[in-house]
Amino acid sequence: MPQRPYIYPFVFGILALICLTIAPYLVFMYAGIEKEMGLAQKIFYYHVPSAFSMFLGSFLCFIFSIFYLWKRDKNCDLWAACSAEVSLLFGTLVLITGAIWAKPIWGAWWVWDAQLTLTLILWLILAAYHMLRTYLEDPVQSARFRAVLGIIGFLNVPFIHYATKLWRTHHPEVVRGEEISLPPDMKAAFFFCVITFFALFFALLFKRVSLAKAQNELESLKAET
Amino acid sequence: MPLFFTQTLAILQKDLKTEWRTRERLSAMAFFAFLIVIIFNFIYEPGSPIIKTVAPGIFWIATAFAGLLGLSRSYAIEQQNDCLMGLRLTPADPGAIFLGKMLGNTLTMLILQALILPILVIFLNLQIAQALPHLILPILLGTLGLATIGTLFSAMSLNTRLREAFLPLLTLPIFIPALLAAIESFRAVLEGSEITDWLVLSSAFVALYIAACLLLFEYVLED
Numbered sequence: 001m002p003q004r005p006y007i008y009p010f011v012f013g014i015l016a017l018i019c020l021t022i023a024p025y026l027v028f029m030y031a032g033i034e035k036e037m038g039l040a041q042k043i044f045y046y047h048v049p050s051a052f053s054m055f056l057g058s059f060l061c062f063i064f065s066i067f068y069l070w071k072r073d074k075n076c077d078l079w080a081a082c083s084a085e086v087s088l089l090f091g092t093l094v095l096i097t098g099a100i101w102a103k104p105i106w107g108a109w110w111v112w113d114a115q116l117t118l119t120l121i122l123w124l125i126l127a128a129y130h131m132l133r134t135y136l137e138d139p140v141q142s143a144r145f146r147a148v149l150g151i152i153g154f155l156n157v158p159f160i161h162y163a164t165k166l167w168r169t170h171h172p173e174v175v176r177g178e179e180i181s182l183p184p185d186m187k188a189a190f191f192f193c194v195i196t197f198f199a200l201f202f203a204l205l206f207k208r209v210s211l212a213k214a215q216n217e218l219e220s221l222k223a224e225t
Numbered sequence: 226m227p228l229f230f231t232q233t234l235a236i237l238q239k240d241l242k243t244e245w246r247t248r249e250r251l252s253a254m255a256f257f258a259f260l261i262v263i264i265f266n267f268i269y270e271p272g273s274p275i276i277k278t279v280a281p282g283i284f285w286i287a288t289a290f291a292g293l294l295g296l297s298r299s300y301a302i303e304q305q306n307d308c309l310m311g312l313r314l315t316p317a318d319p320g321a322i323f324l325g326k327m328l329g330n331t332l333t334m335l336i337l338q339a340l341i342l343p344i345l346v347i348f349l350n351l352q353i354a355q356a357l358p359h360l361i362l363p364i365l366l367g368t369l370g371l372a373t374i375g376t377l378f379s380a381m382s383l384n385t386r387l388r389e390a391f392l393p394l395l396t397l398p399i400f401i402p403a404l405l406a407a408i409e410s411f412r413a414v415l416e417g418s419e420i421t422d423w424l425v426l427s428s429a430f431v432a433l434y435i436a437a438c439l440l441l442f443e444y445v446l447e448d
Contacts, residue, residue, distance in 0.1 A: 069441075069444055121398060121401050121402075124398040124401075125398045125399065127398075128394050128395055128398050131391075131394060132381075132385070132391075132395065135385040135386050135387055135391060136384060136385055136386075137386065138384070141384060144444050144445070144447065145381045145384070145445065147444070148377070148381070148441045148444055148445060149381075149395065151437065151441065152374065152377070152399060152434070152437060152438075152441070153398075153399065155433060155434070155437060156398075156399050156402065159402035159403070159426065159429070159430050159433075160401065160402050162402070162426055163401070163402035163403075163405045163406060163426055164402075164405075166406075166409070166422050166423065166426065167405055167409065
């Protein structure tokens with residue numbers, strides 16, 4: 001019977017839970033209110049760390065995909081698929097919080113800003129990755145194809161980044177409200193939120209992996225009987 | 226000539242020959258592209274000045290959609306009579322099979338584009354005579370980009386439950402940066418502005434993806 005890493009989702013889950021209870025205090029009470037954007041800026045503390053988690057997820061998917069094609073280890077495929085799935089979840093969060101933030105600041109739910117577009121396209125690739133898994137039957141072939149898509153998809157990130165940047169400079173409509181230098185209180189709250197979201201990311205990832213492993217075990221047990 | 230290129234040329238020759246015998250794929254693609262151009266005419270006032278801005282987009286949407294239609298057939302024809310198995314059994318390098326197929330698809334799409342451009346000129350009243358020499362390079366790079374990822378994914382999509390219908394879902398998200406570069410450089414040429422940045426982007430896209438697909442195609446072909 002293969003050992004499932006029950007301890008990791010538990011540890012990261014508890015860490016995420018503790019951090020998530022402290023984070024709102026730091027965000028709303030400790031960090032000052034931004035002068036121009038007011039309270040709307042507070043969503044930045046959840047929006048940006050979600051984006052970091054999303055990129056971390058797609059990067060992990062890329063690495064595990066390479067390892068899968070190289071070593072042909074089923075576990076690598078499992079990790080790649082789970083990272084992509086959790087990454088898709090955080091990507092959805094980025095897009096939703098981005099829209100909520102853009103409404104009061106830019107006056108529209110969606111603005112074709114370079115970074116938002118990058119997130120959206122990456123989200124589309126992750127969604128395609130997820131769909132590919134549901135539409136393929138043979139598990140070995142599915143793993144191989146997804147690994148190929150995981151690599152091809154992640155290689156696309158620099159191109160999307162460069163293309164959207166060029167595209168937006170060609171149409172200068174939006175002046176980005178970029179937080180270039182944050183005051184120390186905001187910086188502290190922000191870094192805490194990054195740690196919180198990474199903890200949450202790993203908690204979800206480990207949980208998802210152990211779930212997938214349990215699922216595989218069940219499948220093989222069913223096949224035996 | 227190195228063996229790899231001989232194999233590539235053999236595959237290319239085979240694909241072009243089978244296509245030329247029926248011209249089934251190309252005529253379907255051309256008709257579809259024609260339909261797209263016509264349908265796009267209904268979304269704006271005829272003769273409005275907006276045409277110059279949207280024409281590059283229409284050209285590339287027609288190319289991409291009709292091209293995907295052709296790309297999806299590029300492996301479907303290999304499934305008849307177990308030709309794909311035959312291809313696998315040949316001593317040809319998987320990279321050579323990929324490159325041959327990709328070049329075949331590129332050529333088919335270039336012929337398609339040569340048909341779309343006059344249609345655009347006639348129906349959208351577009352003046353491109355002077356810009357034409359400057360259009361060749363961006364169009365070639367965009368087409369190579371589409372053919373590269375399309376050829377890789379068309380082999381993959383055939384094995385899904387949706388079969389060929391799954392191809393656009395895989396190809397389009399990856400193709401977006403190159404599509405953006407292709408449309409923007411077309412527009413920039415019409416407006417007479419600089420396109421070097423876009424050309425750099427699309428050449429890098431083509432180079433990286435051809436290299437990646439040459440390496441990865443082996444895993445797609447494997448049974």
